[in-house]
Amino acid sequence: MGQQDNLAGRELERLAQVIMPGGWAVERERPIATLLGSCVAVALYDPALKLGGLNHFMLPCFNRSAGRSEVDALLAGDFAMEALLNAMLARGAKKARLVAKAFGGGMVVSSLDRSQIGQRNVEFTREWLAREGIALQASDFLGQWSRKVVLDPRTGDVFCKRAASTLAISQRIESREQAYAETIAAPKPKGNIELF
Template structure:
């Protein structure tokens, strides 16, 4: 279960069709084009089956799982455990074999003001690496923690990831998006190296 359906769009810079994944969303496909996102303290995992060339990406804000399993949001992709499980299951449904999965993980920056005692990014990063280790999924590349937001494009046809580190300014859109997302949650009940690009 994900919060909303990811948006498909044409990326004019890369001149490819892309699917934008926001917090609480995930997407998997076996096609040309990319899956993209912008991360602050959230974490995204890019999973890939190099034989079938099926890949997917998630984007989660909260490590672990819901404190109340009976909550209607307990299976939401906003929680790390569920975000990983739904992505794996979606890829398997498309024909991927989880025994071949490899991963690249990104995000976990310290961008949220007012969360000095609870470093959401560090907790997200620790969670995802622990989950992948326990599942026996090899991490081919990672770019975690730090203070910079990141923009990602993952290409399931090749397993390649393009990463751009963004400068963080006061009132940055990434900060605003994540703070609004957290406030919304509080109000609800219930194959290859990473390529750095500069454009």
């Protein structure tokens, strides 16, 4: 990446809407950014509309069980990918024109490495895109580092900055991912109203 690209990436990051695990956004103008550890982010882009979207998921699939909120489902790739695709289509995108770029699956969180969650997220991502017929134009997967990802929805460019897995970065990512893992595992109190 040249100096000009670095400057463009930093300016986009400054202006970006940041999404957290379980989040997604579709934009025409405003950049979208996220920070990844073992999670995966997929950017979808419709070049004819100049419309882009980005999601961030923590697990490949949502496992339904008693007391689990449907909101937790967006933490899983199967729901997060459908939510992003449907949001793109609702804004006028055509599935046949969509292209994808995907990032993440790093092994930076020691407590999650044993389950190979990063590898499972990457495999899910490749399989889902292939099944839906959406070309994966670029990817940066796996490794021992975290990633800052910024999508420019005006062009479909995605800037990916790798960060060495320092203790501080790992702890920050682990804290975020662990907080979401706990919300998934915790039973929901009875009597709550869930919106759908």
